[in-house]
Amino acid sequence: MNLVLRGAAIAAVLHITPAVVLVKRPDAVQALLPGADAYVAREVHLSDPDAHRLHELVDWSPDDGVLTFYNGKAGATVVGALTFARVDTPHGPVEVAVGFTPQGAVRGVIVTKATVETKPWVLEAVGAGLVERYRGLKPGDVPAGAAVLAEHAGKLAVYIAGEVDKGVARALAAYGVFHNHVRA
Amino acid sequence: MLYDLGRADLRIKWLVTCLLATLGISYVFGALMVSLYAGFTPERVAATYAGHAMSMPMPPETTMVKEHPMSMLEFAKPEVHEVDTDLLIQDTHVHVPMYGLIAATLALVVAGLSLSQRWALGIITLLFSAPWLDFAGMWLTKFVSARFAAVTLIGGWAMGLGYLAVTALAIHQMWFRSRGVNR
Numbered sequence: 001m002n003l004v005l006r007g008a009a010i011a012a013v014l015h016i017t018p019a020v021v022l023v024k025r026p027d028a029v030q031a032l033l034p035g036a037d038a039y040v041a042r043e044v045h046l047s048d049p050d051a052h053r054l055h056e057l058v059d060w061s062p063d064d065g066v067l068t069f070y071n072g073k074a075g076a077t078v079v080g081a082l083t084f085a086r087v088d089t090p091h092g093p094v095e096v097a098v099g100f101t102p103q104g105a106v107r108g109v110i111v112t113k114a115t116v117e118t119k120p121w122v123l124e125a126v127g128a129g130l131v132e133r134y135r136g137l138k139p140g141d142v143p144a145g146a147a148v149l150a151e152h153a154g155k156l157a158v159y160i161a162g163e164v165d166k167g168v169a170r171a172l173a174a175y176g177v178f179h180n181h182v183r184a
Numbered sequence: 185m186l187y188d189l190g191r192a193d194l195r196i197k198w199l200v201t202c203l204l205a206t207l208g209i210s211y212v213f214g215a216l217m218v219s220l221y222a223g224f225t226p227e228r229v230a231a232t233y234a235g236h237a238m239s240m241p242m243p244p245e246t247t248m249v250k251e252h253p254m255s256m257l258e259f260a261k262p263e264v265h266e267v268d269t270d271l272l273i274q275d276t277h278v279h280v281p282m283y284g285l286i287a288a289t290l291a292l293v294v295a296g297l298s299l300s301q302r303w304a305l306g307i308i309t310l311l312f313s314a315p316w317l318d319f320a321g322m323w324l325t326k327f328v329s330a331r332f333a334a335v336t337l338i339g340g341w342a343m344g345l346g347y348l349a350v351t352a353l354a355i356h357q358m359w360f361r362s363r364g365v366n367r
Contacts, residue, residue, distance in 0.1 A: 019221075019265070026259045039254040050247045063268035064235055065243045070254060088270045178247070 019093060020119050021112065028110045029070065029082065032099025036072030036079040043068050044178045058166075058173045067174045078102045081179060084112065085167040091117045094163050098134075098171035100179075106137040109168055114160075124157035125149060125164065134168050139176020143168040189296035190357040197358040200293055204351045207286065211347055218340065221265040228264075229337060230330035233322050235266040272326060276319055283315035283343075290350045297353050307349060314342035 023031075029039070044067040046054065051061040072079040082099040092115030099107040109131045114122045125145075133145040146162035153161070189200060218224065222232040267275065291308045299307070321336030 024260070025263075026256050029256070029259050039256070039259075040251050041254045043250045043252075045244050045248050045250065047245060047247045048243050051243065063270070070259075088268070088274060090274065093271065 019095075019113050020116055022114055022119065022122065023097075023110050023112045025084075025097075025112065028084075028097040028112050029072070031110060032082045032097055032108050033070070033072030033079045035074045037075070038073045040071045040073075041068060042071055042081075042179070044174075046178070050178070054173060054177065057177070058170050060166075060170050067178055069175070069179050080107055081175065083171050083174060085171040085174075086113075087163045087167045087170075089118065089160075089163050091115060094118060094122065094160065094167065096164055096167035096171070098168055098175075100175055104138055104175070104180075106134050106168070106172070109134040109164070111164060118160055121154075121156040121160040122164075124153055125161040128153040128157060130157075130161050130164060137168070137172060139172050141172065143172070187296050188298065189293065189354060190298055190361055192296070192358070200296075200354060200358065203289065204293070204354060207290070207347060208351065211344060215344070222267075224337065226331075226333040226337060229321075229333035230325055231264045231266070233267050233272070233325040233333065233336070234330045235264070235268065267322070267326075269326065272322060276322075280315065280319060283318075284312070287311040287315065287346075290347065293350055293354050297350075297357055299353070307346065310342060311346045311350070314339050314346055317342060 029036075033039070046061065046065045046067065051065055054061045067083065069081045069083045071081045080099055080101050082097055084095055084097050086093050086095045093113065094111065094115075095113035097110045097112050099109070101107045111122050111126060111131070128149050130145045130149055133148050134143055137143060143165040145165050145168070146158050149158050149161045189197065192200075222229055290311050294304050294307050294311070297304070317335055317339030319336075319339070321332050321334070321339055324332035324335060
């Protein structure tokens, strides 16, 4: 009984595993907006119909109703944009940074946060080449990193790749529909 | 009373002591986690659970954009850990049953202590109502008003108080009161 109770007590502390920063935000920004020396945060405050529209597309809209993009410039040249997308999994949140070229294609994806529990799965998935699968995707494309990984990675890595796919899909949908189509 | 921790077998006393010590460790690390991700002030708790929703409660009629320059230093600023509705549902789903088990476990210890019925009932009520307040505060902060962050803080402190009260009474009655057997 003591063992059971001890286990329960430990589980009480561990069940929600704390977020682990895999890549710091400034490092992700520098990697996904290379050469940029000026940044602008573009906050898109969604109306109810637009939040609903986004929800229809990817079964998600931001809880606070705000999509935030970060645009980068090097002098007068636009380097691109990036956004951070969070996916809440039963094992805690996973955050991905998705960078876009000025032409609107995915320049790169970096998993910036995981949890103590999911970190090894993320590292395995990334080590198996997950994030390379997203390069060049454009709004309207469907990320399929998990399907590609299924043949040469463990089940948990494939599972978390599916969650990263969701994050990338959200970023693609948000960028495609709202980044350039709403005027400041 | 048949179940009296003060007169219990040495093995039972040791079991309860180990249990309380283990729960104590989990509470200490729980408090550390709270300090890392939510904080101990109403402002930080409100920022964690109410987030942007409190500063912009109504969505605009048409989608609008606000832009402002960002420096690299701002990207490096420590982020407020925000718990959105999905995460709060998940937290509630996982925490509340576990808090119930911990409260029940501590209540079983209380049942074995020499206390008046009124005190025992009071402590048992405290053990269960503290986590209720904790989570009620989170939900109310998110959906009603940031002022309810105080309820979460009261619930959290009440959990700590309940644990300390049970532990102090149990340790005293099991190990420091001279009427026990098998010491």
